[in-house]
Amino acid sequence: MYELFKNLGSWLVSGDQWGGTGGIAHRLAEHLEYSLLATLIAAAIALPLGLLIGHTGRGAFVAINLASFGRALPTVGLVVLVFLVAGLSLWAVYVALVVLAVPAIVTNTYAGMAAVDPEVKDAARGQGMRGHQVLFQVELPLALPLIMTGLRLSLIQVVSTATIAAYVSFGGLGRYVFDGLAQRDLVQVLGGAVLVAVVAVVLDLALAALQRFLFRHRRTADAH
Template structure:
């Protein structure tokens, strides 16, 4: 389970490093929104198992191939959450911040990101659940995680082992979702949005 969590965390860190800056820039400037929406929709349509297989053909067996697929899977949700969060801030609020002498960068950092944080975390939440659910496919190309038990149970027709691994993945997803739900509610309360 720790290996499964590590795969998920690593994919989210890499995806966030790619998608958050782009999403924040798109939401702040409004430029490239159509391209971001179309590209994130196209990427979501890619079959994860096919992407892992294709990546494995180029980079070989191990963690690199599934990690590429997990990052590709997580980027659209994080990107959408970031630009939707920044875009959701009222123009009157950003105009007031500019009228007080804030630069565009300060408006983004001190106004738009804090007020858009619940939606930004919502994007991270969606990405986390998608990656946790598909991280079992890492075992398909020789990596570990809870998928190892699933594939082992499938090969040996050990259905209790498959069921246990499936339940562990489901439980992990539920726990992570509850953590994100709690943090979103806490942020809304702290920001006075609820």
């Protein structure tokens, strides 16, 4: 075991391992591209849906059940299915990652909106606020903590699952995992897994820092 981790350390810090199209830097860039783009697309779909459902109170049953269905779908199976329909392309990977990311964003956005005190919304309407003003000036700020939690959960899931790109012959950090398995190179497999875990933790910490900044800025604005 000691020898394995010693070899892993040498593998991670080797200058040769970081250069070229098969190097860690390039694979990391590919993995971040897959993960961030898929999460942004999922957020563009799920946030308006969750906000609309939470604001109007309509369609919650359908949305939550669809979200649960999407969460239960086997990601690799979905990739294979899209490949059979659309052919070999990265779109299959993106579709699978987006489907994976949408449920947590929808459910957390809806939960955050539903948790807003109805009396607060009634008071806002009593002051003459229109529907969109209540949504963006009252409900959304109060629901933001749960919305950010949903985004963080989705991003971590996507980063972890983006290794499937390598399963279907594309890049990313999953390349080390699948190539290492094919070559029976345990150091490479472990190195790929460690890199994916580190990326997930770093991105989660970055979003947590952003969340704290937004809330601190909001509290400062409220104080003034």
